[in-house]
Amino acid sequence: MTKKTGHDEFLIRYLLGQVTEEEQVRLEEQFFTDEDSYQQLLALEDELKYEYAQGGLTRQQRQAFEKRFLVTDADRQKVALAKAVLAKANEVSAETAAALVPARVEPTAWWRSLASLLTLPSPGMRFALNAAALLVLVGGFWFMYQTAQLRNQVGQLQAQRKSEEQSAQQRFAANRIQRDQLDRELTQERARRGELEKELARPQAPSFVLGFLLAPGLTRDTEGPKRLAIPGDAGVVRLQLDVKSKTSYQSYQAALQDLDGNQIWSRKVSRATLDIPARLLPPGDYVIALKGITRQGEEEDAGEFYFVAVRK
Amino acid sequence: MEGSPAFKKDWVVSQAAFDGLLLKLDPDRERAGERYEQIRQKLIKFFQWRGCTTPDEFADRTIDRVARKVDEGAEIHAQNVYLFFHGVAVNVLREHWKDVQRNEVKGLDDLPAAENAGAVNPIEMGEREIERGQREHKLDCLDGCVQKLPAPQLVLITQYHQGSGGAKIAARNHLASQLGIPLNALRIRAYRIRGELEACISECVKKSG
Numbered sequence: 001m002t003k004k005t006g007h008d009e010f011l012i013r014y015l016l017g018q019v020t021e022e023e024q025v026r027l028e029e030q031f032f033t034d035e036d037s038y039q040q041l042l043a044l045e046d047e048l049k050y051e052y053a054q055g056g057l058t059r060q061q062r063q064a065f066e067k068r069f070l071v072t073d074a075d076r077q078k079v080a081l082a083k084a085v086l087a088k089a090n091e092v093s094a095e096t097a098a099a100l101v102p103a104r105v106e107p108t109a110w111w112r113s114l115a116s117l118l119t120l121p122s123p124g125m126r127f128a129l130n131a132a133a134l135l136v137l138v139g140g141f142w143f144m145y146q147t148a149q150l151r152n153q154v155g156q157l158q159a160q161r162k163s164e165e166q167s168a169q170q171r172f173a174a175n176r177i178q179r180d181q182l183d184r185e186l187t188q189e190r191a192r193r194g195e196l197e198k199e200l201a202r203p204q205a206p207s208f209v210l211g212f213l214l215a216p217g218l219t220r221d222t223e224g225p226k227r228l229a230i231p232g233d234a235g236v237v238r239l240q241l242d243v244k245s246k247t248s249y250q251s252y253q254a255a256l257q258d259l260d261g262n263q264i265w266s267r268k269v270s271r272a273t274l275d276i277p278a279r280l281l282p283p284g285d286y287v288i289a290l291k292g293i294t295r296q297g298e299e300e301d302a303g304e305f306y307f308v309a310v311r312k
Numbered sequence: 313m314e315g316s317p318a319f320k321k322d323w324v325v326s327q328a329a330f331d332g333l334l335l336k337l338d339p340d341r342e343r344a345g346e347r348y349e350q351i352r353q354k355l356i357k358f359f360q361w362r363g364c365t366t367p368d369e370f371a372d373r374t375i376d377r378v379a380r381k382v383d384e385g386a387e388i389h390a391q392n393v394y395l396f397f398h399g400v401a402v403n404v405l406r407e408h409w410k411d412v413q414r415n416e417v418k419g420l421d422d423l424p425a426a427e428n429a430g431a432v433n434p435i436e437m438g439e440r441e442i443e444r445g446q447r448e449h450k451l452d453c454l455d456g457c458v459q460k461l462p463a464p465q466l467v468l469i470t471q472y473h474q475g476s477g478g479a480k481i482a483a484r485n486h487l488a489s490q491l492g493i494p495l496n497a498l499r500i501r502a503y504r505i506r507g508e509l510e511a512c513i514s515e516c517v518k519k520s521g
Contacts, residue, residue, distance in 0.1 A: 014361065015361055017361075024362070028358060032395060032397070039500055044499070050473060050506070054473065081510065081513065082506075085458070085510075086473050089466055090470055092459065092466060093466045
């Protein structure tokens with residue numbers, strides 16, 4: 001133990017009994033009245049024990065120390081314990097002393113600083129932090145899974161909606177096409193009807209009237225239904241129907257049909273004679289369904305009259 | 313040493329004298345008790361540092377003498393109470409040396425350890441065996457106590473005692489400047505850490521004892 005401060009050296013010499021009586025009394029008066037001085041002496045006395053244990057005293061100091069502080073077994077045990085304490089302290093702090101000494105603070109990388117925040121002295125806190133981190137990790141994965149599921153569902157819904165929209169558009173387009181066609185057909189029918197009405201309203205030209213007498217039903221003629229030869233310039237074909245019913249009808253309802261059942265012409269007449277425009281009778285088979293209307297207003301079948309129109 | 317013709321007859325401290333002594337230390341009995349204990353510890357150290365092997369006995373003897381003086385009417389001023397005790401202690405010590413020189417009587421305790429070596433006491437041998445076992449147990453407690461020491465304290469105490477000679481002193485000065493404290497404060501800090509370690513070991517040995 002060399003090169004201490006002058007005062008420290010004096011205190012050590014006092015402890016080892018190497019100062020004069022006068023110096024002793026003066027120092028003792030100081031430590032009896034000043035607590036700091038007394039504490040310094042106690043600390044130095046204890047330090048001497050550790051210095052002796054480490055072999056840090058001079059030979060003279062060791063002899064003085066042994067005479068004064070190594071008298072009893074208890075004293076020897078104290079020194080032995082001091083040696084063991086230092087050895088154990090060196091052993092335990094050998095790996096961590098450099099990190100804990102408040103030496104030069106070197107700049108650390110940001111990720112080291114972040115890692116140091118996660119390094120806690122207390123095992124309990126480390127466990128708690130690890131548990132919290134694990135919880136956050138598990139929660140994060142679950143959240144990601146849920147998000148992926150939801151995204152998948154949204155995608156499916158979007159695809160479904162797109163498909164439905166396309167179908168709707170197709171149906172709409174089809175409906176529009178059909179509607180347009182119906183509009184065209186309606187326009188054409190209206191035009192045709194208009195022409196017919198005009199034609200019918202037009203006074204009949206003093207054209208050639210051709211008359212035929214028709215009997216009801218199919219004739220037993222071997223030639224089949226009556227054949228009406230209609231010239232091309234004929235304006236009206238007058239058909240006189242031979243009604244076999246004995247009932248006296250007030251009036252008649254006549255309907256001209258082709259063999260497909262399509263009604264071509266109909267009229268209410270007062271007698272069983274019909275004037276049918278020749279242009280409505282292109283070559284083909286026809287039937288006139290005649291109904292008689294009684295005085296009471298009831299309709300009764302008055303016969304079906306078949307004929308075949310041919311061009312002359 | 314007790315009962316030796318080299319010393320005056322022990323004066324038995326009466327309760328009244330003891331109470332009078334405490335009153336002189338401090339009107340408040342609790343504070344007086346604290347000061348009494350402080351004084352007693354300093355007296356023990358004084359006698360130990362003066363080379364006495366039974367410092368407790370000499371400290372009690374000094375206190376008894378002061379109590380008698382107070383009981384006899386001696387005036388003790390508060391700011392000098394420690395010096396008064398010191399003065400009486402020095403007198404007790406000097407009387408002891410004179411008596412020893414005069415009578416050339418040495419108690420067994422006053423002999424250097426080497427002179428005691430020839431006396432073998434079987435009871436002491438058994439006690440040494442017990443002490444050996446306790447020593448081993450102490451080392452086990454030492455492991456645990458050092459591990460429990462906070463890391464900064466462990467580093468301080470390790471660095472404080474590292475090296476030798478001038479390098480050790482320089483290292484201590486450097487350590488003190490790093491911590492921003494004077495060397496004296498660093499010494500006290502190291503002393504307290506060592507004290508905590510030793511107290512921990514004692515407590516551990518006592519618990520398992």
